[in-house]
Amino acid sequence: MAVSLTLVIGNKNYSSWSMRPWLALTHNKIQFQEILVPIYEEGAAEKIRKHSPSGKLPVLIDGDRAVWESLAILDYLAEKLPQLGLWPAGPGARAHARAIAAEMHAGFRDLRMATPMNLKREPRPIELSVEAQADVARITAIWTDTRRRFARGGSYLFGGFGAADCMFAPVATRIRNYAIKVDPISADYVEAIYKLPAFRAWREAGLKEPWTAPYDAI
Numbered sequence: 001m002a003v004s005l006t007l008v009i010g011n012k013n014y015s016s017w018s019m020r021p022w023l024a025l026t027h028n029k030i031q032f033q034e035i036l037v038p039i040y041e042e043g044a045a046e047k048i049r050k051h052s053p054s055g056k057l058p059v060l061i062d063g064d065r066a067v068w069e070s071l072a073i074l075d076y077l078a079e080k081l082p083q084l085g086l087w088p089a090g091p092g093a094r095a096h097a098r099a100i101a102a103e104m105h106a107g108f109r110d111l112r113m114a115t116p117m118n119l120k121r122e123p124r125p126i127e128l129s130v131e132a133q134a135d136v137a138r139i140t141a142i143w144t145d146t147r148r149r150f151a152r153g154g155s156y157l158f159g160g161f162g163a164a165d166c167m168f169a170p171v172a173t174r175i176r177n178y179a180i181k182v183d184p185i186s187a188d189y190v191e192a193i194y195k196l197p198a199f200r201a202w203r204e205a206g207l208k209e210p211w212t213a214p215y216d217a218i
Helices: 016-027 044-049 070-080 091-106 109-114 130-150 163-177 184-195 197-208
Strands: 006-009 033-036 059-062 065-068
Touching (some): 016 163, 059 070, 091 130, 091 163, 130 163, 130 184, 163 184
Antiparallel strands (some): 006 059
16 A cells, blocks of 8 residues: 655654554554654664654654654554554544553653663563552553454454554563563463554564663663
8 A cells, every 4th residue: 555654753672652553564564654753872863853843753754744653653544544444443442442552652751751762672580660550550450451352363452453552562562571571461462462563563672772871871
């Protein structure tokens, strides 16, 4: 499917926000140009502002339109390409998907700060704060409740891979790379994310990147 789109992203090893729309496009075999800006290199801020009004990544360029923020990009793609079914068709399931995607977009700061995305990290546990543990508990509760209600035998939150899965996919890397223990349903979901061909392509590219974040070097 030929679509004239450009997605500007950060490092695949580190940029959880960039992963989300990239997975949506790649999984659905939508043609797009990728521009990768190493976010920890000198001059990165200036390079990013050439594309993104917010000065942050990712940003989707569609002709003279620029759409930034991962969730806004997913919504834009869902409207532009409704045949992809990025959101569930049923109004109840769709409302639920939008609610949990928005919760992921806006929340879980303590877990984010405690477990920065790093695909190269050798899996090993760390001591999580009470607040970060509460984030894990809420996320896994979302996963188990959603899969029980809406998965209908599929491997992802609403059966097939969709926008809500794009929003939660980076959390799967945190669960895996920080060896966080989760319930069996959540563990199966993490495994399903890791088996997704689009995710595997992102991860393999991230593992080959030469760049290192300052905090990672320390």
